[in-house]
Amino acid sequence: MSDIVTRLASREDLPRIKEIAVASPWTKHVTHISYCHSGRFDNGEVTVAEVNGAIVGFVIAHRRRQTHDVKIDMISVSADAGRSGVGRALVESLGGETLVLNVAKENAVAQAFYARVGFARRGESRDGTCWVMRRRGWRTLF
Ligand SMILES: CC(C)(COP(=O)(O)OP(=O)(O)OC[C@H]1O[C@@H](n2cnc3c(N)ncnc32)[C@H](O)[C@@H]1OP(=O)(O)O)[C@@H](O)C(=O)NCCC(=O)NCCS
DSSP, X not given: OOOEEEEEOOGGGHHHHHHHHHTSTTTGGGGSHHHHXXXXXXXXXXXXXXXXXXXXXXXXXXXXXXXXXXXXXXEEEOGGGTTSSHHHHHHHXXXXXOEEEEEETTOHHHHHHHHHTTOEEEEEOTTSSEEEEEEOOXXXXX
């Protein structure tokens, strides 16, 4: 695949972000306001990956105030761009922070992906439906 470029998203990117997300049962809830309200874009919490100028994936993540780590809220790559390094590029775009996320226990593909890019299981969510995974950062601010 051609070069993958990541950049912060703007609100104009939202239609394409939604298009990618709703195509997967694991990310179709992107339309919920908590994922794509304008503050997410203003705060630089949404990053897109492009190939040949077209958006092929995105990640939404935010820094947690109390723990100072970065929580990945959602990541999704369009099916036709899958397994070509886009997901990895999106994770790496978050830099050397400690990264945390919840992944559904039934989402085996995402778990394999996260394990491959350096995450390890740390426990499970309160409701027991997700694994909590973490990747320790090399740039720890606190
Ligand atoms: C999970 C997802 C983001 C991975 O994105 P991707 O662009 O296909 O991943 P990459 O190509 O960057 O793969 C990175 C590594 O993970 C591995 N990987 C990716 N998909 C995999 C799979 N289905 N099975 C096993 N390993 C997999 C790759 O082999 C690669 O390892 P390598 O570098 O040694 O080759 C993508 O499958 C997706 O969008 N899924 C639907 C949405 C979703 O489930 N999001 C997560 C919700 S928590």
